[in-house]
Amino acid sequence: MSLPLLFxxxxxxxxxxxxxxxxxxxxxxxxxxxxxxxxxxxxxxTQALTSAEVGAGLGLGLFGVLSIIxxxxxxxxxxxxAYYFAALALGLLGGFPVDPAWLSPVLMIAVVLxxxxxxxxxxxxxxxxxxxxxxxxxxxxAGARSHVESLLGGTVHRVxxxxxxxxxxxxxxxxxxxESDHDRSYHRAEFEVSA
Numbered sequence: 316m317s318l319p320l321l322f323x324x325x326x327x328x329x330x331x332x333x334x335x336x337x338x339x340x341x342x343x344x345x346x347x348x349x350x351x352x353x354x355x356x357x358x359x360x361t362q363a364l365t366s367a368e369v370g371a372g373l374g375l376g377l378f379g380v381l382s383i384i385x386x387x388x389x390x391x392x393x394x395x396x397a398y399y400f401a402a403l404a405l406g407l408l409g410g411f412p413v414d415p416a417w418l419s420p421v422l423m424i425a426v427v428l429x430x431x432x433x434x435x436x437x438x439x440x441x442x443x444x445x446x447x448x449x450x451x452x453x454x455x456x457a458g459a460r461s462h463v464e465s466l467l468g469g470t471v472h473r474v475x476x477x478x479x480x481x482x483x484x485x486x487x488x489x490x491x492x493x494e495s496d497h498d499r500s501y502h503r504a505e506f507e508v509s510a
Contacts, residue, residue: 325409361410
């Protein structure tokens with residue numbers, strides 16, 4: 316496949332990933348910029364390394380270092396990490412010509428489809444994870460769980476006590492839960508209005 320056609324496939328794939336999936340679902344403008352820049356930057360660097368006949372191992376090592384720096388620079392939610400690596404993978408696939416020629420576009424489609432399915436609201440869309448600060452000190456997970464269940468009204472799957480502050484009478488917990496039907500219909504209506 317010619318390089319211009321391979322680059323066009325990358326542009327179509329990253330546009331679908333960012334414009335068709337990420338922004339409509341998560342509405343984080345700063346991540347749109349990050350995803351586009353990482354994709355085009357990786358594409359450009361990959362092509363430059365390929366043209367300079369530098370080994371693929373060196374190029375992939377460089378991208379690994381860049382990824383670690385980016386991921387450690389601030390705490391990213393896991394769905395953002397998935398989109399970030401998808402953008403990186405699309406850039407790599409667009410920059411390295413492979414044989415047979417149809418393989419890169421097919422792999423690009425596979426990456427975008429994996430994100431589409433994995434981040435779809437209908438697939439585990441009612442499941443949430445969040446940090447909560449409770450207004451009481453709960454030194455046991457059982458006490459914290461009981462308090463969280465009374466607050467959320469949904470099904471609580473996991474409560475992990477992160478910090479108990481006996482002086483200020485607070486507890487920081489990490490909660491995995493499933494929203495109630497009422498909460499799901501509220502979020503669905505909110506999404507339809509914003510879309």
